[in-house]
Amino acid sequence: MDQFDLLVVGSGPAGRRGAIQAAKLGKKVLVVEQGKRVGGVSVHTGTIPSKTLRETALNLSGWRERGFYGRAYRVKQEISAEDLRRRLLITLDHEVEVLEHQFARNRVQHIRGKASFVDPQTMQIVKDDGEVVTVSAASILLAVGTKPFRPDYMPFDSRTVLDSDELLDIQDLPRSMVVIGAGVIGIEYATIFSALDTQVTLIDPKSTMLDFIDKEIVEDFIYQLRDRNMKLLLGQKAEKVERQNGKVELTLDNGRRLTTDMVLFAAGRMGATDTLNLAAAGLEADARGRLNVNPETFATKVPHIFAAGDVVGFPSLASTSMEQGRIAARVAVGAIAKEPPKYFPYGIYAVPEISTCGLSEEEVKERHIPYECGIARFRETSRGHIMGLDTGLLKMIFSLKTRRLLGVHIVGEGATELVHIGQAVLNLKGTVEYFVENTFNYPTLAEAYKIAGLDAWNRMGDIKSEI
Template identity: 50%
Template sequence: MYDVDVLVIGSGPSGQKAAIAAAKLDRRVMVVERAHMLGGVCINTGTIPSKTLREAVLYLTGLNQREVYGRSYRVKDDITVSDLAARTQHVIGREIDVTRSQLTRNRVRIMTGTARFDDPHTVVVTDPSGHGNKVTAEKIVIAAGTRPARPASVDFDEQTIIDSDGIINLERVPQSMLVVGAGVIGIEYASMFAALGSEVTVVERRDRMLEFCDLEIVEALKYHLRDLAVTFRFGEEVASVQRHAKGAVAVLESGKRIAADTVMYSAGRQGVAADLDLERAGLAADSRGRVEVNENFQTSVGHIYAVGDIIGFPALASTSMEQGRLAAHHACGEPARGMPQLQPIGIYTIPEMSFIGATEDQLTDQRVPFEVGMARYRELARGQIIGDSYGMLKLLVAPETRQLLGVHIFGTGATELVHIGQAVMGCHGTIDYFVDAVFNYPTLAEAYKVAALDAMNKIRHLAQLHD
């Protein structure tokens, strides 16, 4: 007889949803989480703090209102870290309470400590005092997540040289910042600190950033970040960082030297599998600390599952939640439909961007013909009202069937608006739906109708020339 039916290691988005799903299926469930980390990295140091910080930056700088009230408009002149932290800590506290409430309401036991395997069905949980407790479980779900990858050659000190987790612990807003790595996390933080007035330089070894996104959207983002005085150094690598009393100097392999108050490394994330003694359970991890799974999120040991960031791409809170739910259903022998192919990507830069479906480059490589329908926020009454003249929504459409192949949005509310396109694509819909639909006025959602009409007119014009 096992102590519990399902043991979940980690309480982030994937672990929490796995635990609750198993509890709903009348299983005895326990979650193991480190002290002061309920809700995982997502709530405590990652997604929630960074998105809350972004909202605080947008509000306090008055950035979104400058189109209307002028470039000098600000809600607060001297923005301090405590201004930003107040809102962030408030939201983190509330989210932890919500997570704890949901777990306890569903009769999920919470055990505080760090977990490691003793054998395939046994986990030793070491509590904060150092005492180890053994817990046996019929099924185990690994949802232990990741930590920022730290190059061994870099001397992190948590103030001058930091990783993305260290952002929320900064004592002041730096006058200058160097961001190493132009991935999603690096660009999100670069845009936030540029909006706060920091002089930001981004160094990226590749020739472009966010390669999985639509090139036109990325170019629009780059233009706006340059307008916020961000400097980009593409095709460059940092050879070394020298710390000084008043900041740091980064030396690039090309010989360039860049001075900054703060250097933030955004070098991807590393799975924490090495902390779990996986070999005792008959498992192994790859060089990035990730665990391999099948389509049901089972590891090579059938009763052990892994979900969330620890299994690698796409490593999003949104997809992780669904992975956790599906793994729990499979572990409990409950049928469930698999992960949908269509998943939206949201990037919380300033301005934000979001997309679903194919990009122009992907369709071109696959030799799939497409037409483009474009709507610009400045053409919409709502865009003028909110002071967003730069936003845009782009539809990629199959000319023959008018089926929607991709939706790409840049500007205010992009991460919300994308779900309208997701719903239509999920139902294999065509742009006829947008052409015929009546949208509230004035809204940003009207952009779908404008873009659909733009694409339809191009398709009609092409058909007339063929006749």
């Protein structure tokens, strides 16, 4: 039986970052991946594919240029599912090649197969060819990610009723689509297909969406979706879904009926822990298959077993999963693990993008902090005019007492890139004066920071910071 310092189950963002971190500390590391290739959900069905699909859709459809040339403008008149898939495969091949090189360069061993616990120190790996390998490790990191939630009442057929993993393999682009679930995944795919001129209807039992995002940003986002004729049926539930004559019929709880070419069910994900035999290790998952961990060390209740990434729940971001994996690996091998900065950015790759960092206006109110906001619209910037943007909003929230930045929230083109300026100022405890006094490249969308900073400064008055 092989003995390792760290055994990592899963090669997604948390698993690969944890494995490489431990290897750089001179430890003997094994990564087990049950997929056909390394990379996990992030590379093969989640983060990278959905963002590649988004970029391909915007490029081929001419979406970004329609502000100048009209809504009928197209780069490619007839866009097929094969057009989308071609770019996706090139991107995935590159991601896998980079990851395999990183493993080889850092001498991380990896094996394909399904791992399950024999006891708290030992795991059994069933390889694709049926061979069974047993390994033990001083520490174990579970980074198995998630899989789509598939309720029994939904008639999945991988063609007209699909989950978010199956959507990547469709043969034809639908003329109409119903997306069930107004969470991040549902919204991203709904807006991507809307940009491809598919008639999209979004359904969710909740009357609101994206409740963790600043309400003003969500309102602007919803306005943009409705302006391009997306139907939002919030506060309504699909009680019955049936396939009939190549179409899908849905009956909602209010009696309304919908007919569509395709249904995407994107109402939640489950931790992929059901095959791990957690009981043998003294662990158990919650109803959604997730594992409870110490938020500082990512250790489970069994001290030498750690978990990181989507399997531990919110925020379920590739970026935060990487940091969780790195911290867990350092703790697992006895190295000092420095706590990451307080504020991290959250990105939603919808069309348009949304990104946020720090406190929302609702959170500031709940904490009874006296505050002021500054707002800039992308159309106020010269770069916005050059790009043909008539939408896009950047909002910053400042403390009236300390004048420090409390939160930055953006909806519009490039939001997930722009947010990092605000993130840096947040973590460095900067004030409104930073945005007023500093020079930004011209013309850029980053100028919106100066416009929003001046907007807030004018409302706050020229009072020097108390810091």
